[in-house]
Amino acid sequence: MRRRKTDLFILFGFLMLIIAGTIFVFTSSWYLAYVNNRPTYYFLLKHVLKVAIAIFVFLVGYSLPLEYLRRFRYPLMAISLLLLLAVLILPDPIAPRIGGAKRWLNLGFMNFQISELFKLSAILLLSFNAKHLRNTGKFLVNMAIVFLGIALIAMEPNLSTAILISLLVLSIAFYAGASMAVLSTIGTIAAMGATIAVLVFPHAKARIVSESIHYQVKQSLIGLAHGGLLGVGLGKGVEKFLYLPDAHTDFIFSIIGEEMGFVGAVIVLLIVMAIILRGFHIAKKLHRRDLALSTLAFAISMNLALYSLGHVSVVVGLFPPTGIPMPFISYGGSNLLVNSFLLGILLQLSREA
C-alpha cells in the first residue's frame, strides 16, 4: 500500500493565517468597539468563537469521506438554491437586511452568508461532474444550474460575489476541459450580464463612479504608505481610528500593510500563495488518476486565489471598494467557515496525491 502523506505546509499555513487574522482583527477593531461603547475585545471574542468553529469544520473537511461529498453534491446544490431564494423572500428577523442587501440567514450566534454555501456546492458539483463537462450538453445543464444561483446572488444584491463565483466557475470548467468555444460564449454572456447588472443596480454604479468611495480608497493607500517598508509596528497604526471604514473586514490587508509594512503584507501574501501553489501541485498530481479530485483541488486553490487577489485589488485601489474578504484573515464568519472546510478537503486530497 502506498504511504499517504499529509501536506503539512497547508496545515501550518492555515494555522498561521488564522492566527494572523485573529491578531489583526483585534488591532483593527478595538477602537471601533470602543467608540461604540463595547469592550475593546468585543470583535475579537466573536472572531475567536468563529475561529474555533472554523478549526472544527477544517477537521471535518479533512476527515469526511470524499464519497459522501460526491453523493451529497446535488442535494447540497438544491438546498443552496432554495436558501438563496429564501433569503430574498424571508422577512427580516430570519433573513436580515444589512446595508440594503439581503444576503444572510440569521443562525442565532452569527449571520450566515448563503452565497458562501452556494460557492461550496458549486465547487463540489462542478468538480465531481468534471468528466461530463467535455460534453457540451451536460456542460450546459451544469452551467444553467450554477448561473441560476449566481443570478440569485446578483439579485441580493451582491455583485462582487456573483462576479467572483462566475470567474471561479468558468475557470473550473476551463480546467476540466470544457470546449473553448462554448466556454468563451458563456464567458461573454456572463460579462455582458455583469455589465448590465452594474448599470441596473444603482449602488453598484455608484461604487464605480462615486467620489465618496475615493475617501475609503485614499485612506487605504495612506495606510499602506504610512506603513512603508517595515510598518509602524503592531497596534501602532492609525487608520483604524475610524479613518478607514470596514478596517477589520474589507480593508484588513491595508491595516496589515500599515502596521507590518511591505514586508509583513508580502509575507501574508506569500503564505496564501504557497497554499495555493500546493493546491495546484496536488491538482496536477491527481490529474491523471482522478479528474474529479484534481478539479476539486484546483477549484479550492482557485477560490483562495480569486478571493485573496480580489481583496488586495480593492485595498490597493484596482477594484472598486466592495465586500471581498481576505481568506482566513478578515473578520466575518461564513467565508472563514467555508474556506476552512474547503481547505480541510484540500488537506485530505494531499494525502490522496
Add this chain to the structure above:
Amino acid sequence: MRERVIFSLFALVYAIFIAVLFKMQVLEGKKYEAMAMDNRYVTFPINPIRGNIYDRNGKLLATSGFRGKLLVINDRDRDEKEYIASLIGRYTTDLSPASYYTLSAREDVLESHVVVREFIRHYPFGEKTPHIIGYVDAQGRGRAGLESILDSILVGKAGTLMVPVDARMRITDRDFIMIPPSKGMDVRTTLDMDLHTFIDSITSRFEKVAVVVMNLDGEVLDIYSRPSFDPNLFVTGFTTAQWRYVNDATLKPLMNRAISGRYPPGSTFKILTSLASIDAGIPWWRSIYCRGIFYLGRWAFRDWDVHHRVGSLMEALETSCDVYYYELAARMGTVKLLEELRKSHLFDERFTPFPEEVRSFIPDTSWYRKRYGFYSTGNAVNLSIGQGEILMTPISIAMMTGAVARGGRMPYPRFYEGQVISDTLTMEYPDSAFDIVRRAMYLVVNGERGTAKYIRWRLEMDGFGDVRVAGKTGSAENPHSHKTHSLFTAYFPYEHPEFVVTVVAESAGHGSEAAVPIALEIIEWLLRHYF
C-alpha cells in the same frame, strides 16, 4: 496544458500585485506620509516663553507666568461643554487658576478638550513698571517700549502640540506629541528699579511728571513718567473703568512723557541761548540793568522779576534774568539766533530707539512765514527764554544738559546691555562757551542769587556739603493751565560730572517749587547709592 496556462497566469498576477504593493508602500510612501499626518493630528501652537527683562541689579521687571487654557478639539461636543460649564461655572477657554486645577484633575475624561498651561507675560511691579518696558498684546507680541523693539530676541519660538485624533475628532491617545516652545533671550536693562520706586514715592503729590536720570556715558538709570498704567492688563484684559482710564485724553497714562511729552522748555532753554550767543560773538561779560521789562518797538516783554544789576551772562543765567536774554535775542535777530540754536543738533534726531519718541521742535523762518505770514525779532525774543513755539522732550533737555557737562558731546542714551550706540550728540559750540555755561549753571545752585540754591542749602544740611551740583530751573508758561510747568535739569558732581537729572512737573508752578525739590531728592538718593 490548460493547467499550465492557469498556473502561470496566477503566478504572474501575484507577482504584479507584489510589485504594486512595493511601489505604493516603499517607492511612493513619502508622498502619502504628509497626507497621513494632516489627517491624524490636530495641532495647536504653544506660546513661546518670552525672555525676562531685568533691571541693572537683576530685579525682574518682566517675566512669564502661566494661565490655564482649554484647547478645543471638537467644537460640536455640546455634552462636554455642558460638563465643563458644570465644573467651572461657565464654559470658557481661558481658565482661572481654580478652574485650571479643577479641569486638569479631570483631564482624562475630557474627549473634545485638552487642558494646557500657557505662558503669559507677567510684570511683577504692575503699575510701577517703567513705561519704557512697554507691554505685550494678548497674543504675546511686544507692542510698546522695549517689549516692542526687542520683540524678535525676547519672543522665543512657539512650540507645537499635536493631539492624535480619530476621524470624528476624538482623542485616540493621551501621549500627545509636544514640540516644546523655546525661551527667548533675557534682557538686562540699565534701569535701576529701586530708583524708579523712589521717584514714584516722591512724586506722588503731582499728577503728571516726567523724570530722566542718566549717567554721562548715556546709560539711563531711570525714565519715569506719571501717571502710569499696569501693563499686565494688556495680557489679562481690562475692565471698562480701566480701559477708560488708560485712554483718558488728558491723563494719557500710556504716554511715556519723558520721551513723548513735548513741553516748552522755559528758562532751561537759556542754557542753549547762552551757548548760541557766545558762539555768535556777543560778549558774555556785558552787564545790563534789568528793570523787569523789555521794550521792542511797541511791544513790552516782561521779566518774571526785577533783577536790577546783572553783571554778565553768568549772572543772567544764575538769576534767570529774562531781560538779559531778550536783549541778546534782539541783538542777534531771528535768523542768526535760529541758525546758532540749530548748531546744538538737539532738534535733528530722536535719541532713543523707541518709535513712540517724538522729536523736539524748533521753528525756522519758513515755518514762521507759513504760520504767521512774517517773522520778526519778537519771535527771537520769545524764543530766547524757551517760550513761544519751541517744544522739547525731557530726554532732549537731559541730552542738552549732558552735552554741556561733557563739553559738547553726549552719547545717545542706552537702555539695555548690548545695545549698540554709534551716535553721539555733538554741539558745535566753542569749548569756552561750555566753560562759561557750566560756571553759570554752577551758580544757579551755588550762587548768592541762584534760583536753585535750595539744593545747596539742603545738601549742606543733609551732610553732602562737599557735593557741587550745576543746573538750571525753568517755569514754562503753557496753554493747559494758569500754573507754569515746573522744570529743573542738573548734572553733578560739578567737578567731575557723572549724572544728569531732568525733572518736568506739569502745571506744578515755578521750577524752584516742584522740580527742584524732586531733583534734590533724586540727587541725594544717587549720592547715597552710587558714591
